[in-house]
Amino acid sequence: MSIKLIASDLDATFLKKDKSFNEPLFQEVLDKLHAQGGQFIVATGNHVQKVREYFKNFEGQYQLIANNGAEVVLDGELKHVWSVPSEVPAVVDQLVDKYADHVELGLSFVAADKAFMIVKNFNAAHLDFAKTYFQNLTLIDSVSEINEPILKVSLVVPQVEYDFMRDVKTLLGNKVHVTTSGYGAVDIVNPNVNKANALTYIAETLDVEPNDIMAFGDGLNDMEMLEYVGHPVAMTNSDEALFQHDFARSVADNDNDGVLRTILETI
Template sequence: MDLSKIKMVVSDMDGTLLNNQHEVSKEFFHLFENLKKQNIAFVAASGRQYYSMLDKLKPIANDILFIAENGAFVKKQEQVLMTISLDQTYITNVLEVVDKIDNAHAVLCTAQTAYVKKSSGDFIEMLKEYYSEFTLVDSQQEVSDTILKIAIYHHQSSENYLYPELKQFEDVLKVKVSGENWLDISEPNAHKGYALQKVMDKHGINADEIMVFGDFNNDLEMMQLSNYSFAMANAHPNVKRIAKYQTLSNTEHGVEHILSKLLLAKS
């Protein structure tokens, strides 16, 4: 494994860079400063809202690129590089299905906020971990804002309870199980792989010059763009199947473990 050519590092957040308490380690921030000295760019890629990602990575926010909302929103410093929005007809149809699923909660994600039902109960408190900015509404069907993504949460399992009901939209939309409890619906090109390919093209980065870390199905497309894709030890079987390499779990600092090897190779 020759890491000496790496020019860019891309990491998912939940289950990857973040530990199980949703924290970024002090070790990572230290390693980042050394990556910066080696002119290695860093990209955070997440299903999270941009503002939530910003909260987690505030000390280095001006030095990195954010791929948020699973690729529907890309931003560097104050410049929005890309947004991909959902057609209103699809939003209406998806919400009608979600409303019929027990213990399911939809979140309408925009560039500035996220719209959640006032009647969502305990889910609203849990939502604060993933959405720093959100707006409570009586009816999501009446929201007229530009929607980038519909994130849907199920208390037990997104794969078992949400996907079977929502896979009917796969012919026209991207339907992605993005976490144990989350499923995301977006336009077909609104995914991390599409966004990352645009970033790579803009910076002239090849597959052997980029390192990618991930743990769940919404990371698959971006991991396929790299010769140095790393599945976390805690990753979904689909991710382990397509990743070129594997590292330690998110609780064992698997990303930091490989970044240390990268810096050693660069030195």
């Protein structure tokens, strides 16, 4: 099988529940892939700096799709950015008030190298986590304090994410693309943003055909990417919606090196 690119989601796919991964096994995969002229791509909703922290021992050995496709980093350099229309943050902020009781912490606005948050329900533990999750997080009172392009608007609304997504689509239509990881987290991005479009950009830049790409995912925000590649793999612990499609399944779940073991059995 000719595999030139392998793209993988992180949370609940590549990473274990504790956010770790089998580093020696990953190095084995990278060595084997690179020996065949292939490359590994991290394709995640996380921001660039967070990914660099996870992969600090593998600098220069992977390519990156960050913020669910809003950013593409090739060979360590930011190559492509897609931002949301300027009116989107204020519209979403107003809508979130309708769901105030369900918001786990606040509404986040992610820029290229920093993030802003309007806290809706203060929770010290959630705020501490947000500060580790978002790069250079600044708490604000109003979207009027933001004066730079926003790549992604995010929030966590457990149990009501699909209702919230429906309202966003009603208000903003095709001005945005709305997606969920399936665990209460909702991301609102530029309508041209998804992991598939970012992966297409990388594939075209590197002159690789979709049929020579393998991809791994577990959630609805991975759907377009899995449909785009020639060798899609849904994790055994995936959102049930992915099992309705004709995707292969990983040999194990994310807590048991499912991505890495499947790659080693394939390439």
